[in-house]
Amino acid sequence: MTAAAGPAARWLRPLRTAHTADVRLVCFPHAGGAASVYRRWLPHLPDPYELWAVQYPGREDRVGEPHPSGLGELSRQIAFALQWAADKPYALFGHSMGAVVAYETCRHLALLGLPQPRRLIVSGSPPPAEAAAACRAEADTPPQWLDTPDLTTTETATLATRTLTADLALLTDYRPTPGPPLGVPLTSVRGTDDHDLSQDTDRAWHTVTDNTAEARLLSGGHFGCFTHPRTAVRDIAYAVT
Numbered sequence: 318m319t320a321a322a323g324p325a326a327r328w329l330r331p332l333r334t335a336h337t338a339d340v341r342l343v344c345f346p347h348a349g350g351a352a353s354v355y356r357r358w359l360p361h362l363p364d365p366y367e368l369w370a371v372q373y374p375g376r377e378d379r380v381g382e383p384h385p386s387g388l389g390e391l392s393r394q395i396a397f398a399l400q401w402a403a404d405k406p407y408a409l410f411g412h413s414m415g416a417v418v419a420y421e422t423c424r425h426l427a428l429l430g431l432p433q434p435r436r437l438i439v440s441g442s443p444p445p446a447e448a449a450a451a452c453r454a455e456a457d458t459p460p461q462w463l464d465t466p467d468l469t470t471t472e473t474a475t476l477a478t479r480t481l482t483a484d485l486a487l488l489t490d491y492r493p494t495p496g497p498p499l500g501v502p503l504t505s506v507r508g509t510d511d512h513d514l515s516q517d518t519d520r521a522w523h524t525v526t527d528n529t530a531e532a533r534l535l536s537g538g539h540f541g542c543f544t545h546p547r548t549a550v551r552d553i554a555y556a557v558t
Contacts, residue, residue, distance in 0.1 A: 321369070325401035327379075328394065332356055332368045339365040340435065340557055341407040343399070345415030345422075347441070347540075348488065349481030351376040357543060361550040366557075369402065371395055371418075376480050384483035388491045392421030396429055403432040408557045412542055414488055416442035420525065423501060424494050433501050436557050437526070440506035441514070441539050444521040445493040499526040504556040506533045508541035531556070 321329040329343065330352040342362075344355045352370035362368055373391065374382035385391040399407075399422070411419030416439035423437050442448070505522040507514040516532070523530035533556060535541045535549050542549040 321398075321402060323398075323401040325398040328371055328398040329402055330370050330372050332370055333359055333362060334367050335364075337365075338367040339406065341367040341369055341402060341405055342553070342557065343402065343407055343409050343434075344368070344370045345409070345411035345419045346371065346373065347413035347415050348484035349477060350412075350415070353377060354543065357546050358550050361547045363550075363554050366554060367405075371415075373484075375483060380476070384480070385487060388418060388487045389421060389494055391487070392418055392494075393425045393429075396422045396425035396431065399426065400429075400431045406435045408436045408438065409434045410438040410440065410553060411442075412440040413442050413539070414484055416440055417445060417448045417488070417491065420445055420499075421494060423499055424496060427500065428494075428496070436502045436504060437499065438504045438506060438553060438556055439522055440535075440542055441508065441511060443514070443518055444525060445491075447521070448488055448491050448493070497527075498524070500528055501526060502528045503530045504533060505530070506535055506542070506553070506556075508537045508539060509534050510538040511541070513539070 320326055321331055332352070332355060344358075346352065346354055352372040355368060355370045358368060372379055373385060375384040395418070409419045409423060411417070419437060420439060423434065426433055503522065503526045505519045507518060519532035523532075533552055535552060536545045538544075542553075
């Protein structure tokens with residue numbers, strides 16, 4: 318596995334790389350989540366794709382760093398780092414809080430005059446103007462944590478709770494960066510059993526870009542992209558092509 322170059326090494330974790338890959342899929346975790354959550358996608362990822370994941374401060378190999386102080390600044394730093402990962406076409410995927418961070422990152426890429434992604438894919442989240450409401454969708458313990466043996470220890474459980482609380486505070490305080498609509502194609506994704514979201518959610522997301530926009534349904538609830546990884550990865554990869 319090739320390490321990310323330059324400042325990208327701090328923010329991006331290459332989970333699968335290939336010189337022959339056509340597209341680099343860069344994924345943003347949900348509140349309380351970390352880059353490793355996307356490892357469960359690896360067995361289902363088509364050959365033409367690389368899979369990279371963003372690592373927020375305060376978790377996994379960045380556990381000793383302070384949690385982000387604001388979602389806007391977090392996104393700006395990720396956008397700056399992404400220029401070292403834009404040596405081939407790439408797309409951004411974000412789930413729940415990660416959808417909002419990916420959106421803000423896309424906006425900062427434009428403000429910084431950096432290469433734009435091929436597509437922005439947002440999953441399991443209200444649109445930016447309603448992002449504080451995403452706290453409701455993140456209120457329960459993400460199911461992938463329940464599969465982590467280390468979470469049986471008090472220390473790990475306390476750290477996980479702290480991380481989730483800090484991330485939800487980012488959403489609560491978040492205000493969208495003002496500016497014109499994005500110029501990139503957008504796909505909004507929601508689970509068939511995610512009852513906090515609806516077709517109105519899709520329509521609201523589609524107003525944030527002046528490029529093409531589409532909506533997709535995935536099997537499952539709020540975390541369907543992780544509990545049904547095979548179909549989720551297939552549909553997400555199809556959206557990027």
